[in-house]
Amino acid sequence: MPQAILLQDVESLGERGDVIDVSPGYLRNFLQPRKLAEPATAGSIKVAQRRREDAERAAREAEERAQENAGLLGRTVLTIPQQAGDDGRLFGSVTPQDIADAIREARGIRVDRRKIHLDEPIRHTGTYMVVVEVADGVTAAVKAMVVSAD
DSSP states (O other), X not given: OOEEEESSOBTXXXXXXXXXXOOHHHIIIIITTTTSEEEOOHHHHHHHHHHHHHHHHHHHHXXXXXXXXXXXXXTOEEEEEEOBOTTSEEEEXXXXXXXXXXXXXXXXXXXXXXXXXXXXXXXXXXXXXXXEEEETTEEEEEEEEEEEOX
């Protein structure tokens, strides 16, 4: 059985970079025309291994950066000025986009507004703890102080 290196994830065979045993006809007639795999040679196996190591290293570095950013955000106190009435009720509300903008101004970290978890928009002045998802599985609690901007 010839060996092949997968160029993309194939549900029934394996993940990208895996070296698999397949029949010659399956490789020649199905996998190669669809650019799902290539024949495995000594050189291509080394290249696939190097690609896999590079991808693992990049994922590790991204995880470390996410942890650093989460630690930095955990120590951050955001002050968000908003127009408010005498009773502390805001004219409008503080949305996840406002919080994302405040994080970018304060720390220079870009956070997607969809990764900021608020049960409902903030409508009163005060101090709130906001959960921010920095990366998959990495979250930070940011203290947000909403103050009256007079």
